[in-house]
Amino acid sequence: MRKKVLATVLFALLSGSAAVAQKLQFTEYDLSNGLHVILHQDKSAPVVAVSVMYHVGSKNEDTARTGFAHFFEHLLFEGTENIKRGEFDKIVSSNGGQANANTTQDRTFYYELFPSNQLELGLWLESERMFHPVINEIGVKTQNEVVKEEKRQRLDNQPYGKFTYEVFRRLFSAHPYRWQPIGSMEHLDAATLAEFKAFFKKYYVPNNAVLSIAGDIDIEKTKGLVKAYFEEIPKGAPVAPVAVTEQPLTHEIVDTVYDANIQIPAIFAAYRIPGSKNHDSKVLEMISSILSGGGSSRLSKKMVDEKKNALEVAAFNYALEDYGAYITLALPNNNASLDSLLADIDAEVASLQKDLISESEYKKILNQFENNYVSANSKMLGVVENLANGYTFKKNTNDINEELDEIRSITREEIRDIARKYLVKTQRVVLYYLPGKE
Known part of the structure; x- marks a missing residue:
C-alpha cells in the first residue's frame, strides 16, 4: 500500500494535471523592464512549473554564425555569478x-518543474539565468563539444536525420528557415567570445521574454516574488522582428539526397505554407489528421493495410511563426517504387481537393483534435508553454482558450x-532519399 501511495504522489508531482474542461483562468501583466508575466493557479496537485520563453531562435542568427540560439540553450545551464559551474542541474x-x-x-524555452513549495527556487534560477550568466571560454568550449556530440547522434548518424535540413534548404531561399537550429559547427568554432556575449545581450533580455508560471500557487504572493527576482533586471534594446519575404514557388523542385545511415529509401514531398499565426495553418493540421492521423487514416489504410506498398506513410504540418512546411513522406514495402508511393499520396490529396470529406470522418477528426487539446493542457508544463506561445507569437495569451473554438469552426x-x-x-x-554516400 505504501508503494502504491508513493507512486501516486510521484505521478502527481511529475504530471500536475490541469483543469481543461473549463476555460483556463490566468493573470498577466508587464514588469517595468518589459518582462511579460503570466500566472495560472491550479491546486489539483502540489506542483509548479516555472518557465521563460525568449523570442529568439535560429531565424535570428547571422548567416555566418548559425547555431547560436541552440548553443545558448546549452550554455545558459553552465552557471551564473551565484551558481557554480555545473551546479544548476544539481x-x-x-x-x-x-x-x-x-x-x-x-x-527558446527554459523550464523547471518543482514541488510547489520550491516556487521561489525556480524563480531565482531563471532570474539568475537572465541576469547573471557566466559566459566565458571554458563554458563555450565545453558546450561546443556537447553540441557537436548532439549533432552526431541526432543528425549525422541518425537514419533520415537530415531530412528536415534537406527539405528546408530547398523550400526556402531567402528566409533564415533555410538552415536548422543545430546550425553549423564551423560557425560555432569560428565565433569569438565577444560575439557570444553580444548575442546574449541583444536577445536574452526581459522585454524579449515571457515568464509563465502554472500550478499550486498563490497569485498575489507569486506577484511579489516575481517582482523581487526580476524587476531589477535591466531592459534591453527593442528586438526587431525578422522580416524576410520569400518569393512564391512557381515550379516543382525535384532532387535526390543520399544517406549512408539508411538501407530503405524514402520519398518526401514538401509544400511551403503560411505560418502558425494564419488560420489556414490550423486547417492544414486537420488535413494532416485526415491523411495520416492514426491507423484508420486515409494514407495508412490505403498504403499500409490494403496495398501494403508502404512500411510507413505520414503527412504533417511543420508549423513555424513566419512560414511553415507541409510534408508528406513514405517508406516502401515489397520493393514498391518511390514514384508509386508519391502517386498514391498525390491521389489522396487530389481526393481531398475534389470532394468533401464525409460527416462521420469530419466528426472523427474533430474528436481527435479535442482529445489532443485536452492532452496538451493536461500537465502544468504544457500549460505554461501554451500560455507563453499564445503571447509570444500572437500577442494573445487567451489563444489557449480560443483554440478549440477555432478548430470547431473549420468546415468540410x-x-x-x-x-x-x-x-x-x-x-x-x-526529394528522393536514397541509401549511400553522395
Whole structure:
C-alpha cells in the first residue's frame, strides 16, 4: 500500500494535471523592464512549473554564425555569478525538480518543474539565468563539444536525420528557415567570445521574454516574488522582428539526397505554407489528421493495410511563426517504387481537393483534435508553454482558450478549399532519399 501511495504522489508531482474542461483562468501583466508575466493557479496537485520563453531562435542568427540560439540553450545551464559551474542541474534535482530547455527556429524555452513549495527556487534560477550568466571560454568550449556530440547522434548518424535540413534548404531561399537550429559547427568554432556575449545581450533580455508560471500557487504572493527576482533586471534594446519575404514557388523542385545511415529509401514531398499565426495553418493540421492521423487514416489504410506498398506513410504540418512546411513522406514495402508511393499520396490529396470529406470522418477528426487539446493542457508544463506561445507569437495569451473554438469552426468546405490552395505540385519540393554516400 505504501508503494502504491508513493507512486501516486510521484505521478502527481511529475504530471500536475490541469483543469481543461473549463476555460483556463490566468493573470498577466508587464514588469517595468518589459518582462511579460503570466500566472495560472491550479491546486489539483502540489506542483509548479516555472518557465521563460525568449523570442529568439535560429531565424535570428547571422548567416555566418548559425547555431547560436541552440548553443545558448546549452550554455545558459553552465552557471551564473551565484551558481557554480555545473551546479544548476544539481540544485534542481536535489530539491525534487526537473529542468530542461529546447530551441526552435522561432523561440527558446527554459523550464523547471518543482514541488510547489520550491516556487521561489525556480524563480531565482531563471532570474539568475537572465541576469547573471557566466559566459566565458571554458563554458563555450565545453558546450561546443556537447553540441557537436548532439549533432552526431541526432543528425549525422541518425537514419533520415537530415531530412528536415534537406527539405528546408530547398523550400526556402531567402528566409533564415533555410538552415536548422543545430546550425553549423564551423560557425560555432569560428565565433569569438565577444560575439557570444553580444548575442546574449541583444536577445536574452526581459522585454524579449515571457515568464509563465502554472500550478499550486498563490497569485498575489507569486506577484511579489516575481517582482523581487526580476524587476531589477535591466531592459534591453527593442528586438526587431525578422522580416524576410520569400518569393512564391512557381515550379516543382525535384532532387535526390543520399544517406549512408539508411538501407530503405524514402520519398518526401514538401509544400511551403503560411505560418502558425494564419488560420489556414490550423486547417492544414486537420488535413494532416485526415491523411495520416492514426491507423484508420486515409494514407495508412490505403498504403499500409490494403496495398501494403508502404512500411510507413505520414503527412504533417511543420508549423513555424513566419512560414511553415507541409510534408508528406513514405517508406516502401515489397520493393514498391518511390514514384508509386508519391502517386498514391498525390491521389489522396487530389481526393481531398475534389470532394468533401464525409460527416462521420469530419466528426472523427474533430474528436481527435479535442482529445489532443485536452492532452496538451493536461500537465502544468504544457500549460505554461501554451500560455507563453499564445503571447509570444500572437500577442494573445487567451489563444489557449480560443483554440478549440477555432478548430470547431473549420468546415468540410474549408478543408477542401485549403487543400486546393496550398497542396499544389508547382509549389513543392520532392526529394528522393536514397541509401549511400553522395
